[in-house]
Amino acid sequence: MSRAQIGSHGSIAPNATEKPMADIKINAKLTSPKGKPAPIYRLTTRRVNEKAIRELANRLGMQAEAKSGLLRSDADKLTFSVGHLELTMHRASGAVRFIDRARWQVDDRQSDLKIEDAVASRLAQTFARKYELAPAAETKFFKAARLHVAEATREGKEASDRVIDVAVALQRLVENIPVDGPGGKIVVYFNAQREMTGFQQVWRELDGVYKRGQSYRSPESAVEDMAAHFAKKRALIEVEEVRFGYFEEGPRTKQRYLQPAYVIIGMLSAADGQGRKRTIYVAPALTNNAGRITPPLEVKRSQRRRPETEAGYKER
């Protein structure tokens, strides 16, 4: 059993005989997933090389024949650009980012994009289908986030606020289960003229079932994992939400398996409300899982004590 103790009022409280540790208070309703346990999938990373990026660039309408454009390569990514169009592929994940630098997030100082979420979602779905980014049945609308520009005098006069683009996130579905995390999404950007100005896709390909799901752990046990993770921290973490889904990492991370997970959103609040931060912990949801998801906290070397001087940089 972890060092955390289940308290009497929906909390996981520190054991009084041990040194202070994270105190977990559960403010959310914890619900176990229903139905047959979902399987764990093996993932493959799409090849990232000149041929692959030129093929994709061609599909997106860029001038991508051999020797055209500019190809840049570093340890993390491969970037192909022609004029103001830029396409990047991440080596670790195969994630793709396309940007039209002449139009992405560019303000003409006049436009004000007024678009309903449903309309923005349809635009994004149409784009995803046109370029065969993902089958419609495997995506659902997640969120539309608008980029605003605003100004005012220092006294707050002559204030204005306009929307110059909308970013629409489509969430991946696997086995009809949403894919949570920094990956598992297509984000499409539209400007005030409702033209696509860029997109990002973090979407690793499935490579068959690695393991059938045996049974689900309880969300309470995932919260206990979080308590153990923060065992050396002095904190009150109020659990505000526990989501269930597959978990996909971001563009810069290699990932071998796609497994069901609990995503725990907590809040660290001071009593006076003056010090706040959210915290996120992700735990595997299956009893026969593919290993931990949130890496253990690193033990870091302390800094040398700072000298008590009035002097700044020049005298150190």
Added chain:
Amino acid sequence: MSIHVHVRVGVEWVNDFHNDSCEQNDLSYCDDQVVGFYNHMGNHGHTKVFNWGNDNAWETDFRHPTFGGDSLNWSDDVHFCMVNDHGGNNSNIVSFSFSKAHTACSVSSTKMRLGRKNLKWLAALGCDAVLNTNASHIVAVWGGPMQGVHIVCGYIGTAADSWWTSDLGEDFADDICDGDTIAGAWVSDAYSFWTGDDSIAIAAGFSRDDAINRRDHETLDWRDINVTSTNWLAWKYRT
């Protein structure tokens, strides 16, 4: 596009608090974000001036000498300062919390005079740089403290202390060193669909056009193009 000037960089962060008058909930990833920024700025040839963490991070580094602080030797003696700890915002006053009372446990924005000496850009990664996007609130919070600083970057409401956003500082440093605009790179990198972080960047200017120009176009190369007077603020945010 590349950058043609060198900038001086300083960072402060707090993960571990004590069971004393400065007590706050411990954090875990503040150092990853800002030290990542610090090191990547250094990798791009910029000057690493200070990296103060936990008890070495002091509120006096942000408090102006008018109020007994030492900001002109620290946060305002670099061009780019990034700070990450607990933040708060009450009655249009932002505060940064520290683990050691040196000499107080926190510093409020009413005691900051950002940009009086060298500071051009401040990124405050604690929560609540602003609580909402009402113009009256934003100018009330930052109109006073911005006194020469070009751009302040932060969050609308709470921010995540999370493994999955620990690369933010590295990404942001790489983007602005590649020539991306400071406000644009911040709003793009710090916004997160899945963690729920909403980002904002606020630029100052002597006129409306000056503030807008800085919000939309300012890069590190604008280091020496001073804000002669903060008469206008122009900001961008995603939410």
